[in-house]
Amino acid sequence: MRRVLFWAMVLLAHASAARAATVIVNVGGANPVFSPQTITINAGDKVTFVNKGGYHNAVADDGSFRCAQGCDGDGKGGSGNASKANWTASVIFARPGTIGYFCEIHGAPGTGMYGTIVVQAPQALVATPGIGTSVALLLGCLLALVAAWRLRRNQDTSC
Ligand SMILES: [Cu+2]
Structure with missing residues (x-):
């Protein structure tokens, strides 16, 4: 965790x-x-x-x-x-x-x-590729975390 x-x-x-x-x-x-x-x-x-x-x-x-x-x-x-x-x-x-x-x-x-x-002017969050990629990675990580947590509630999980 x-x-x-x-x-x-x-x-x-x-x-x-x-x-x-x-x-x-x-x-x-x-x-x-x-x-x-x-x-x-x-x-x-x-x-x-x-x-x-x-x-x-x-x-x-x-x-x-x-x-x-x-x-x-x-x-x-x-x-x-x-x-x-x-x-x-x-x-x-x-x-x-x-x-x-x-x-x-x-x-x-x-x-x-x-x-x-x-x-x-500051660009919208999704308009900047670097930020968009990071957000996508983060969301993917969180989804994987939720999935892993549901499968094995007692074990340490990692992306
Ligand atoms: Cu000069």
Whole structure:
């Protein structure tokens, strides 16, 4: 019985983990670009900017974030001032919308070194294959558990 509960919890954890993803955007390197330049994520996902070389930062057109070695106002002493250190900085996008951003050294909104993040609204549970699969697995597991429990009430069962 404990094993069944364990696996049910593993499946549930998997289902909730599938909701929030981390997407990497490479910053600079051989060329002063953000790569991929345009990404599409789901609300709640995290974008991690990784400086691959050069003097850069990542600044939202609307001022909602300004990041390099951390982000301005992150409460951890981070600074969005452009830096050539091998910095990484993460931003979580909670709300749907399209957010443009740029490097203050090599670009401006929509020109030069800039990028776009398309944040989609949260998708229905069944519309996300990863979650749907987990739910199906979990339901299958529970049905198997009920069937096994009816057959052998006194024995430990497992999926
Ligand atoms: Cu730059």
